[in-house]
Every structure is written in C-alpha cells, then in structure tokens.
Amino acid sequence: MISAQAKIRLGNPSAVLTALRDHMVEHDIDIHDVEDVVVAHIRAGEARLHAGDIELSLEARAPSQSQLENLASFLASHVLEFAHPEKPGIEWSGLQAGARFSDFREMVVTRVEDLTPQMRRISLKGEDLDRFDTGEDLHVRLFFPPPGQEPLWPVRGADGLVQPAPEERKPAVRKYTIRRINTDAGTLDIDFVIHEAAGPGSDWAKGAAPGMRIGMAGPGGRSAKQADWMLLAGDETALPAIARILEGLPVTAAGIVVLVADKTADAIALRHPPGFRVERLDRRSGSADFTSTVLAIDIPRDRTRFCWAGAEFDEIQAIRRHWRDTVGLSSGEQLAVAYWREGKADS
Numbered sequence: 001m002i003s004a005q006a007k008i009r010l011g012n013p014s015a016v017l018t019a020l021r022d023h024m025v026e027h028d029i030d031i032h033d034v035e036d037v038v039v040a041h042i043r044a045g046e047a048r049l050h051a052g053d054i055e056l057s058l059e060a061r062a063p064s065q066s067q068l069e070n071l072a073s074f075l076a077s078h079v080l081e082f083a084h085p086e087k088p089g090i091e092w093s094g095l096q097a098g099a100r101f102s103d104f105r106e107m108v109v110t111r112v113e114d115l116t117p118q119m120r121r122i123s124l125k126g127e128d129l130d131r132f133d134t135g136e137d138l139h140v141r142l143f144f145p146p147p148g149q150e151p152l153w154p155v156r157g158a159d160g161l162v163q164p165a166p167e168e169r170k171p172a173v174r175k176y177t178i179r180r181i182n183t184d185a186g187t188l189d190i191d192f193v194i195h196e197a198a199g200p201g202s203d204w205a206k207g208a209a210p211g212m213r214i215g216m217a218g219p220g221g222r223s224a225k226q227a228d229w230m231l232l233a234g235d236e237t238a239l240p241a242i243a244r245i246l247e248g249l250p251v252t253a254a255g256i257v258v259l260v261a262d263k264t265a266d267a268i269a270l271r272h273p274p275g276f277r278v279e280r281l282d283r284r285s286g287s288a289d290f291t292s293t294v295l296a297i298d299i300p301r302d303r304t305r306f307c308w309a310g311a312e313f314d315e316i317q318a319i320r321r322h323w324r325d326t327v328g329l330s331s332g333e334q335l336a337v338a339y340w341r342e343g344k345a346d347s
Helices: 013-026 065-083 200-206 236-247 263-267 290-295 313-327
Strands: 002-009 030-034 037-042 045-051 055-062 104-116 119-125 137-144 172-182 187-193 213-222 229-234 254-261 275-282 305-312 334-340
Touching: 002 065, 013 030, 013 037, 013 045, 013 055, 013 065, 045 065, 055 065, 104 187, 119 200, 137 200, 137 236, 172 200, 172 213, 172 236, 187 200, 187 236, 229 236, 229 290, 236 254, 236 305, 236 334, 254 290, 275 290, 290 313, 305 313, 313 334
Parallel strands: 229 254, 229 305, 254 275, 305 334
Antiparallel strands: 002 055, 030 037, 037 045, 045 055, 104 119, 104 213, 119 187, 137 172, 137 213, 172 187
C-alpha cells in the first residue's frame, strides 16, 4: 500500500469529520472506529481520519497510484464541501502537485470511419493502455480542447484536486464508451453519435482527422453483470456499450436486446450469443415507444437475471423505477444509466 497525508486547519474539525462520516455511511461505505480515528474502506483503499482541536488529519492508503489519487480527491472535495463557507487550505504529502493524474493519457487520432450517417468511429493511439482493458468499467472521460487552442491537460493541485485552468483553455469533458481496445498495438476505438444539436464531443468528432490530439482518463462506469438471463436496452448513445457487453458474454448467455434508433443504425450488426433476441425500434416511424417496450418485457424470476439500460434521462428514470418498484430488482440486478438529457448538449 502507498499513502498520502494531509493536516487541515479548521474552525471546527469535529463537525466536519462528523458530516463526512455521516455522508459515507449514507453511501454504504464500510466504516469503523479505532479509538478516536475513523477508518473508512473505500473500494480497494483505506482512509483514516482524526479530528483534533484545530485541525483535521487525513491519511489515504491504496494499492496503486491512481487509486490513491482518487481517494485523496474524494476526501479533499468532501472536506471542502462540509467545511463551507470556510475555505481551508489542503496540501497532501505523498502526492506531487503539478503532475498529471496517473489515469490520464494523451491520445492521437489515427483513423476516422463513418459507420452510418449518424455514427462515426474514431481510432485513437496512446501509451500504456492496459488499465483501460477491462470488462468491468466500459467508460472513459474524454477531454476536448477548445477549437484552435493547444491542449491544456489537467494536472493535480496541492489539494489533490484538478488545478484550476483559464476558462478559455479548459477542455470540455464528456464520458464515452470504449468500443474496442488492443493494448499490444496501443489503440482503441470510440464511436460517436453525430447530431445537429451537437455538444463538444459530437462537434469534435465532426472535424476529427488523423494527427489530432485528445485527452482520456479512466476507466469508470459499471458494466452489465453476467446472469442466466439478461436484458440490454438503449438508444444510439448506448449502442457501443451494448455491442461490447454482448461480445464479452459466453456463448451460453441468453436474453433480450431492445434498441431504438434511426433506421440507418440497422447497418451496424450486433454480434451476440444465439440465445439473445434482438428487437430494433425505428424512431423515425413514429410508432417506436422505447420506454413502453422495455417496461412490457416479462423478466423471469426463476433464474439469475440482470437488466441494463442506457438512454435519455426521463426514459431512464421511468425504467429504473419500474425495475425497482414493480419488478423488485435489487441494485445488484439492474443498472440504468442516463446517457443524455432532452434539451441539453451532453455529447
């Protein structure tokens, strides 16, 4: 385990520690007390917190540099939140200020391919991509430089958080799914939905060309858990994730795929185990009701099951409520993710 420490002067260290402890308990983080030290187990790491008369002592321990950085960032951001309106200075020993985060990579565009009029695949090349080759975390954060600006990538401040950058140089950050990855070649593919009401990701993809640079960090975002029966549902934005999940399943896997998209998306073939039925809904026909179709599916109770969905925010809210309240799926049996929101440029 590697570690980092910080001592933070506060007007009321005990109150901040209590608020942080309560917050972690609410989010099901494993916590116990060792005398006057709060010990929290957060993923693979451990945080030790102690409130003195005038300062709050923090220690973060983790098995890797990236996990240590994430834990230190988590602690610092929540101390600042619960200390508000006080603005304490935070400085970690054991973490170098001004350095790039260990989960960050600069990537270079090597190839651009239009799969359909609305879907563009962009191949990227970078170094040391092993950490991104996982079936558990499908998503990465992409950093899009402002048009015409040299990239200014995020670096760590003394407090463990991203060091503030001039607004005009700050990259836009959006989450995307790794469609394919080849760690030996140092390459990966990401599919972009191209729309008229575009956000920074879609805008960047429209003008992408070999040699352009982009930032990438991660991975994150849970995948679908393998089960005897599975439901995978989504729109164009979720298509890369659904395709990757299907390709990672054993040949014996079974279930249903519901995909709503413009008709042109039919050109993208889905490779899936023979036990899956694929139902494609054409949005342009006017008769495709994605939410109603998903809610009408009979989810078996006599075997292990897992339901996954990715779509617009309001659709996902309705699907999540149905799975939880009507079907009775536990949190370990379902994952519904909002990929975008109507009226907001998310991609």
